[in-house]
Amino acid sequence: MSLKIRLSRGGAKKRPFYRIVVADSRMPRDGRFVERLGTFDPLKAKDDVSRLVVDGDKAAAWIAKGAQPTDRVARLLELVGVGKREARNNPEKAKPKKKAQERAAAAAAAAPAA
Numbered sequence: 001m002s003l004k005i006r007l008s009r010g011g012a013k014k015r016p017f018y019r020i021v022v023a024d025s026r027m028p029r030d031g032r033f034v035e036r037l038g039t040f041d042p043l044k045a046k047d048d049v050s051r052l053v054v055d056g057d058k059a060a061a062w063i064a065k066g067a068q069p070t071d072r073v074a075r076l077l078e079l080v081g082v083g084k085r086e087a088r089n090n091p092e093k094a095k096p097k098k099k100a101q102e103r104a105a106a107a108a109a110a111a112p113a114a
């Protein structure tokens with residue numbers, strides 16, 4: 001059984017509110033969970049204390065037991081001071097595609113001629 005620390009959505013339409021839960025990876029997003037670790041309210045101001053409420057000790061204990069946080073939860077836990085998220089870098093994704101590179105090369109070749 002693989003455990004995930006992930007967000008479970010609550011709240012009304014267009015008014016999201018999330019609970020940070022430990023759940024079996026096979027369960028639905030808002031389905032059965034093992035334990036609730038905290039809450040996250042993205043509509044509150046970033047400097048508001050109640051925007052992110054997490055029990056860091058419980059989260060660290062679940063990570064030690066082998067639970068894997070999702071990308072978003074790993075970012076949130078890093079803000080609280082639980083764990084360190086490794087930075088992602090994909091320089092290939094930022095490069096222009098083939099046609100855009102051809103247009104840029106054609107424009108660069110035409111510029112000195114003019």
